[in-house]
Amino acid sequence: MNQVWIVDDDASIRWVLEKAFQGAGLRARTFSDGVNVPEMLSREQPDAILTDIRMPGLSGLELMQAIHAKAPSVPVIVMTAHTDLESAVASYQGGAFEYLPKPFDVDDAVALARRAIEQRDQRRDHAADTTTQASEIIGEAPAMQEVFRAIGRLANSHINVLIWGDSGTGKELVARALHRHSPRAGKPFVAINTAAIPAELLESDLFGHEKGAFTGAHEQRIGRFEQANGGTLFLDEIGDMPAELQTRLLRVLSDKRFYRVGGHVQVAVDVRILAATNQDLSRRVQQGRFREDLYHRLNVIRIGLPALSARREDIPLLANHFLKESAQELNVDAKTLSPAALDRMTRYRWPGNVRQLENICRWITVMAPGQIVSAEDLPTELQEPAPIHTGVERDWEAQLRRVVERKLDQGESGILTDLNATFERVLLEAALKHTDGRKLEAAQRLGWGRNTLTRKLKELEVEHR
Numbered sequence: 001m002n003q004v005w006i007v008d009d010d011a012s013i014r015w016v017l018e019k020a021f022q023g024a025g026l027r028a029r030t031f032s033d034g035v036n037v038p039e040m041l042s043r044e045q046p047d048a049i050l051t052d053i054r055m056p057g058l059s060g061l062e063l064m065q066a067i068h069a070k071a072p073s074v075p076v077i078v079m080t081a082h083t084d085l086e087s088a089v090a091s092y093q094g095g096a097f098e099y100l101p102k103p104f105d106v107d108d109a110v111a112l113a114r115r116a117i118e119q120r121d122q123r124r125d126h127a128a129d130t131t132t133q134a135s136e137i138i139g140e141a142p143a144m145q146e147v148f149r150a151i152g153r154l155a156n157s158h159i160n161v162l163i164w165g166d167s168g169t170g171k172e173l174v175a176r177a178l179h180r181h182s183p184r185a186g187k188p189f190v191a192i193n194t195a196a197i198p199a200e201l202l203e204s205d206l207f208g209h210e211k212g213a214f215t216g217a218h219e220q221r222i223g224r225f226e227q228a229n230g231g232t233l234f235l236d237e238i239g240d241m242p243a244e245l246q247t248r249l250l251r252v253l254s255d256k257r258f259y260r261v262g263g264h265v266q267v268a269v270d271v272r273i274l275a276a277t278n279q280d281l282s283r284r285v286q287q288g289r290f291r292e293d294l295y296h297r298l299n300v301i302r303i304g305l306p307a308l309s310a311r312r313e314d315i316p317l318l319a320n321h322f323l324k325e326s327a328q329e330l331n332v333d334a335k336t337l338s339p340a341a342l343d344r345m346t347r348y349r350w351p352g353n354v355r356q357l358e359n360i361c362r363w364i365t366v367m368a369p370g371q372i373v374s375a376e377d378l379p380t381e382l383q384e385p386a387p388i389h390t391g392v393e394r395d396w397e398a399q400l401r402r403v404v405e406r407k408l409d410q411g412e413s414g415i416l417t418d419l420n421a422t423f424e425r426v427l428l429e430a431a432l433k434h435t436d437g438r439k440l441e442a443a444q445r446l447g448w449g450r451n452t453l454t455r456k457l458k459e460l461e462v463e464h465r
Contacts, residue, residue, distance in 0.1 A: 003027040004113050007034045007051040007063065008079065017050065020106040024219065026113065034063035041070040048116045050100070050109065053080040064096060075116035079104070107211060111220045118227060119188070137173050138318055141311035143402060147174065150303045155181040160253075162238075162298050163276040165305030168355030171276040172236065174303060179232040184272055187231030190224050194245075195237035203245055204261050207252075213262025223260065225252065225269050232272045238298065239279035239290060250294045273298065304401050308350040308357060315346045318354060322361035335368055340375040348382050425460045428453070432462075 004026050006017045014030040021028035029046070031037055035057045037049075049067060053060035064076050075097035097116045100109060139145070151174065154161065161178060163171045172191060179189045197205055204213075208223030224233060235241075241249065252258045253273065257266045275298045284290040308315065319337060327334035337345070350356055360379060368377040376383075400419075407415050431442035443453040456462070 001025065001027050002047040002117050003029065005029050005031065005037070005046045005049045007031045007037060007049065007055070007060070009033060009052065009055045013052075013079075016106055017109060020110055021113070024110045024114075026110070034058040034060070034066075037063060038066040038070050041067065041074075045071045045074055047120065048075050048077065048097075048113045050077045050079055050113065053078050073120060075120050077109075077112055077116060107219055111222075114219075115222055118222065137170065137177055138321055139311060139314045140317065141306070141314050143306035143311055144314065146402065147303060147305060150301075151177050151181060154178055154301065156183055158183065158272050160273045160275070160298055160300045162281070162300075162302045163274065163305065164281075164302060165276070165278060166307050166353055167278050168353035169305040169307060170354050171305060172234065174305065175232075175234045175274040175276065178274055179234075179272075182232070182272070184231045188228050189232050189234065190228035191234040191236065192224050193236040195240040199242045199245075202242070203248070206245070207248070207258055207260055208263075208267075209261035210263045213260070217262065220260075225258065225271055226267060228271045229269045230271075232274055235273060235275045237277060238275040239277040239281055239284055243289075243291070246291045246294050250291060250297060253294075253297050302405060304405055306402075308353040310399070312346055315350075315357065316342055318357055319345060319361055322358045323365060326362045326365040330365060332365065333371065335364060335371055335373050337373050338375065341373045341378055344375045344378060344382055421460060424456055425462055428456060428460065428462045 004021050006014055006021075006028060008014050008017075008030075009032055011032070014032070018028040018030055033055050034051060037058075051060040051063050055063075058066075060078055060080075064078065067074060067076055077098050077100055078096045079100045079102060097119075098112055100112060137144075137148070139147070161175075163174050165171050175191070176189060179185060192205065194202060204217075204221060204223065206224050208221045208226060209217050211217060211220050248258070252269070256270065257268045259266055281290055281295050281299070285292045285295050308318075316337075319342070323337070324334045345357075345360075352359075360382070363379055364373055364377070367379075370377070404415060404419070412418075427446055428442070431446050432439070435441040435445065439453055439457075440450055443450045446453070448456070
């Protein structure tokens with residue numbers, strides 16, 4: 001439970017604020033002056049501090065200086081009379097999180113404290129992100145090098161990006177890397193899984209709501225868009241967003257302003273959108289399940305992440321990384337995979353992609369009996385490894401996707417005609433080779449009539465014996 005300290009020489013204000021914060025589910029601690037607060041900060045730190053500006057002994061402005069010196073991450077809200085506001089802003093602009101003019105509504109004080117705590121948490125998350133190097137996205141496979149190049153080309157950009165990939169391929173890692181290498185790196189990165197929140201709550205979560213907007217709305221709520229103002233909003237599983245919210249999202253992207261639920265005043269925001277999906281959004285557009293205009297707004301730049309089965313050469317690198325990471329978490333020595341265990345892991349099809357590999361490495365760290373992990377020490381699903389060819393279907397689909405995206409990026413046209421001719425030529429050559437040149441049998445195997453096969457041979461200039 002978050003804790004707020006209240007510093008004011010007026011006992012009635014302390015009492016009212018204490019009850020208001022407790023009623024809002026926040027712990028409150030009160031002080032009649034600020035003399036002992038700096039010393040107490042050496043022992044514990046609250047999540048936010050509200051202080052009056054004029055107090056005997058130590059003024060609110062002097063106390064704010066001491067707080068910044070002792071606990072710079074703790075947001076300070078200055079309560080001030082109207083006559084003090086101008087001098088406080090002029091002298092300490094940027095020092096306080098916000099100014100709360102007296103007299104004020106206690107609900108406004110609670111909402112302001114909550115916002116201060118939320119933004120403090122976002123700054124901490126961002127600090128953790130910036131200490132994590134881009135090497136967290138590990139990959140030497142050509143497909144991953146394409147991803148790295150895309151992130152590099154998008155550095156210093158504010159463009160919206162659509163990230164496509166199967167579940168577990170690391171879409172959020174790519175989104176965080178795009179944010180970290182953008183001009184918005186010093187601003188919040190806010191992530192939300194649109195599929196994990198019930199549709200009736202998602203609107204309020206995204207756009208916030210006003211007090212009394214609906215049953216249970218006891219106070220104003222700041223939504224994800226406002227939290228991400230100036231920074232980046234990552235919308236995961238965007239393909240599952242309800243149709244009515246797609247319309248609202250499109251309007252925000254167009255106007256850069258919106259109304260909170262139950263609100264009558266527009267809120268202006270500057271937010272970069274990074275969206276992710278494991279679905280074919282273009283197909284959902286054709287099916288009428290996703291707005292075409294929103295699709296084009298989000299799909300300004302598209303980054304495709306390969307399945308782990310399409311980048312098997314990265315499995316040893318990833319496995320060693322995750323084994324070291326899980327060993328650090330558990331404060332134990334990292335385990336080493338034997339050649340047989342590594343071979344079995346490399347041949348496995350990995351339907352859960354990188355996330356599954358990470359979880360397997362955690363399992364190995366806890367459950368494998370020795371420091372050298374044999375093939376027999378691996379979990380049950382890896383004991384009977386599927387041969388590599390079981391992942392071929394996903395491999396060629398991923399490769400085809402990369403070819404199409406590269407052609408689109410290069411501005412080519414007539415892509416379907418070109419690729420379809422290549423596809424049919426490969427089919428013909430493979431079928432004729434398999435049947436030793438027997439056209440009737442090749443046509444039957446391909447599901448064509450003989451006349452169709454003969455015509456295709458001529459059109460595609462395929463030689464046969």
